[in-house]
Amino acid sequence: MCGIVGISANRPIVQHLIAxxxxxxxxxxxxxxxxxxxxxxxxxLRAKGKVRDLVALQAETGLDGHCGIAHTRWATHGVPSEINAHPHVSGQVSLVHNGIIENHAALRAELLAEGYEFSSQTDTEVVAHLVERAQRRGLGLREAVQDTVARLHGAYAIAVVSAREPGTVVGARYGAPLIAGLGEGEQYLASDVHALLPLTRRFMYLEEGDVAEVTVGAIRVFDASGAEVSREVKESHFNADAVERGEYAHYMLKEIHEQPVAVADTLEGRIAGGKILTQIFGVDAERLLADTQAVHIIACGTSYHAGLVARYWIEQLAGVPCTAEIASEYRYRDPVVKEGTLFLTISQSGETADTLAALKLAKDRPYLARMAVCNVPESSIVRESSLVLMTRAGPEIGVASTKAFTTQLVALALFSLELARAKGLDAARYADGVRQLEQLPGLIAETLKLDAEILELATHFADKQHALFLGRGTHWPVAMEGALKLKEISYIHAEAYAAGELKHGPLALVDEEMPVIAVAPNDRLIDKLKSNLEEVRARGGVLYAFVDETVAHGLDAAHVVILPAAGEIAAPVVSTIPLQLLSYHVAVLRGTDVDQPRNLAKSVTVE
Known part of the structure; x- marks a missing residue:
């Protein structure tokens, strides 16, 4: 969501802050x-709108300096406006903040009673006033920040500067990510490594409760008690070029077409001699898989859809009970945890607030172990988990997830097959599943050749306001993901249903103005699905079917897109690709902001 950058240097830095x-x-x-x-x-300088508007302001004013902070805000308290934009100022202090301060109302009342004035509706301005108040009492900037954060309830990552200590930036984090970057003659803070990749590859990942004091020559880190601590310096392997669009019109299109490579990277080094290498899941994985009697999957949004697919695989292949649950719901109920239950979180960023909070709650519950499927090696969720499988999707810039989802499916397929092997899966079925994974990069590349055909289909959707997606089995979550993509970037209202539920209500919506998109792989439910699609045709619905080439004949639909044949493991991944392309082309035709759809953020780091 919101972005933070802070720099202390011996040279002008405004261009680097804005970059x-x-x-x-x-x-x-x-x-x-x-x-x-x-x-x-x-x-x-502050501007409602895009960074380019801030660039224009800076060009007009010529503002520059050697020490500063910068921020992009996603509104939580107060409407998008210049007065609510960060940085906020109180006296000689300026501050930026990611997260939500839950006790801001009580703190605001306290500060108002002392004569402090507020110019915004944000919870962040409260924090700026608290730091200023602490400095007026004689505290140094770092001590003032530590004094302040002790009063805060909620989640935060902050960066603060003070005219009393020019050349110093102080950062603090709790429940929201913040990293420190090490340079030569300059040091950095940011909420995400991508902000600093052109400047450094060396990072310290701050832990919960840490406060970092950044000056030109050094970074000092203090824990929540105020004791100075050391944090390991790690080198990032992200490529700065990976966040460039290149020849593609949008990041989303680029990332859709990167999927053959992303999937191949996720599989690399994890299969040998037709077998999945058990140790890829972590130390003692063989014993933990053998001891697993149930799996509890927790995730949000697209990652939740990946978890729903995995639920089918785990139960069908391993014969192990599996539930998949939205993290924001898990946090506020009291789940029954049976002996031998593995807790599995899925997150692209590894900083998703609800998922991270659920993981922390799981520590106090009798789970067998905590496993994470994630794309960011240094993220909080990875650090908090005992077993980890990285997805290797690389940076994903488009808000609507594409390659993160398919690589999550691949990682979950590796886990499902290996858990099933530990539970006695038939050797031939196991070998076939592994073979399907090895073939996936080629199958995805073949599916991407349908781009022009799907672009033509997209013209049928450009003037629609609603769409219905259908699937059965593992393809019901795939339909859910297709509906989510369409609504996210084209703003068309889209819903997904298990096809067998049609006659229990959704069929009332079907008419010639309601496009119905069906995903039809060649599995044991195909005949059932064909019957459901006949129900759509009988009501005058216009049917768009994405079908396995082995079942294309005998399927009566107005528009049929034929996909490469794939088995039970590969099919959900292959079927996802055309739904991504359809959503992308519809959004372009409707003229929406494909990469940054309204009201949405890439990494949801607040509740």
Whole structure:
């Protein structure tokens, strides 16, 4: 969601602050701002809208300096506006903040009673006033930040500068990500490594409760108790070029076409001699898989859909009970945890607030172990889990997830097959599943050749307001993901149903103005699905079917797109590709913001 960049250097830095914000635009935001500390105090620029509007302001004013902070805001408290944009200023302090301060109302009342004035509706301005108040009492900037965060309830990552200590940036985190970057003659803070990749590859990942003091020559880290601590310096392997669009019109299209490579990377080094290497899941994985008697999957959004597919695989292949649950619901109920239950979280960023909170709750419950499927090696969810399987999708910039979803499916398929092997899966069925995974990159590449055909289909949707997606078995979650993609980027209302539910209500919606999209693989439910599709045709619905080439004949639909034949493991991944392309082309035809759809953020780091 919101983005933070902070720099202390021996050179002018405003261009680097703004470049860092530009690298974080994919996260979603509604305003941007920058504050610099100079000999005359704090100067700031803020703009409602895009980073380019901030660039124009900076060009007009010529504002620059050697120490500063910058921010892109996604509104939580107060409408998108210049006065609600960060950085906020209180006296000689300026501050940016990601997250939500849950006790801001009580703190605001306290500060108002002391004579502090508020110019915004944000919870963040409260924090700026608290730091300023602590400094007026004589505390240094780092001590003032530590004094302040002890009062905060909720989630936060903050970066603060003060005219009393020019050249120093102080950051703190709890429940929201913040990293420190190490340079030569300059040091950095950011909420995401992508903001700093052009400047450094060396990072420290701050832990919960950490406060970091950043100056030109050093970064000092203090834990929640105020004790100075050391944090391991790690080198990032992300490629700065990976966040460039290249020849593609949009990041989403680029990322759709990167899927053959992303899937191949996710499989690389994990299969040998027709077998999955058990140790890829972590130390003691063989014993844990053998001891697993149930699986509890927790995720949000697209990752939740991946978990729903995995639920089918785990139960069908391994014969192990599996539930998949939305993280925001799990957090607020008291689940019954049976002996031998594995807790499995799925997250693209590894910082998803609800999923991370659920993982922390799981520590106090009698799970067998905690496993994560994630795309960011240094993320909080990875660090909090005992078993980890990375997806290797690389940076995903488009808000609507594409390659993150398919690589999650691949990682979950590896897990499902290996769990099934530990539970006695038939050797031939296991070998076939592994073979399907090895063939997946080629199958995806073949499916991408349907782009032009799907573009023509997209013209049928451009003027529609509603769409219905249908699937059965593992393809019901695939239909859910297809509906989510269409609504996310084209703003067409789309719903997905298990096809067998049609006559229990959704059939009332079907007429010639309601396009119905069906995903029809060649599985044991295909005949049932064909019957459901006949129900659509009988009501005058216009049917768009994405079908396995082995079942294309005998399927009566107005529009049929034939997909490469794939088995029970590969088919959900293959079927996802045309639904991504359809959503993309419909959104382009409707003129929406494909990569940064309204009201949405890439990484949801607040509740």
């Amino acid at each position: 860092g914000l530009s690298a974080l635009e994919y996260r979603g935001y509604d305003s941007a701002g920058v504050a610099l500390v100079g000999k005359d105090g704090i100067a700031r």
